[in-house]
Amino acid sequence: MNLRKWMTLFGTTILIGGASSLIAGIIMLLCDSSFQVVVKTGNDWMFNVTMMALAGLTFGAFAHMGFFAYLMLNYIARSIIKKPYYWVALQGFVAVFVLAEIGYWTYDSAFPAATFWLIPLALAAVSLAVAWWKVKETTAGAWIPTLFYMIAVTTIEAMPGFQSGKITSLIFTLIPLLVCNTFQIMRLHRVLSKPHASASAVSANASR
Template structure:
């Protein structure tokens, strides 16, 4: 990972975040006019602010991505048996899904949120993990699920703290998830198959 590759990944990630936020925000606006209460003349400015927020989501997702890579590097030096680190990631991913249900159960969010959000997040994460495995190795399953579930949830915490506004949660979690999916799928292409395998599998 040289500086040019890093800058390219960063720039592409924030642009993807802006595009994802723009599309998601526009759909939210059409579905719920109170999401961004603006008149017809304010739509263009509103879309600009959504894209600007997406740039922030992309930058935040990029920070989380490198935080995960650093965590993975440290954990591989602590756990002498790679399967222990992989097992821990699997446990944390499952715990986070339960925690999401706990956060949203009997809250101001719509009643179905407590099971719908974890289920959709799990399904989407499995899809990303499946793509990752098809391009790398079977050892990428659990680390990818951990990254897509746990890291995405941490980055989307402001959405969960929005006071029960489901549109705010959707507007936060979807762009962050897309940015994370892009980055994890780019990793093995940037590093090369052998080095990326070590990162995703947690193997030495």
């Protein structure tokens, strides 16, 4: 990892955040005309679309901050906890706890009644799909860390949406964060790979 790769990852992440928010916002706006990012100028459709894109850029930057925080946490935890499987087990426990906590937050709240089970189920399903994809491209050891990152870190980043009490705000917050976090966790092993080493291996195999 060098500065150029890091800045490329950051720039791509915020652009993905802007694009995913724009797409999700337009779909929500078409399905529900009452959905507005800016209530004050709610009749100005184009202004709301512009604000959706700008909000998405913010989500992308926030997601990258969360990604950096997770990498630092993982580095510190692995330095302090001598037995790696303890840290892995702790991440698995926290991921399950967070899903249960989401149900607790949203049960009997301003959110629709089905939110308390639908949001944790959807978040778990997306996280499992991403973890499976990550394991397919790396190793089986990526299962729990990926689930922890996709569930716990995404939930922390989406706290403003949970605090809003509005399902539309929560969905509009969660979608770009999930997209950005999926991109970052799937991009990490590619960024850290050594192309020259791969090229040497290919050359060696070709010479046999």
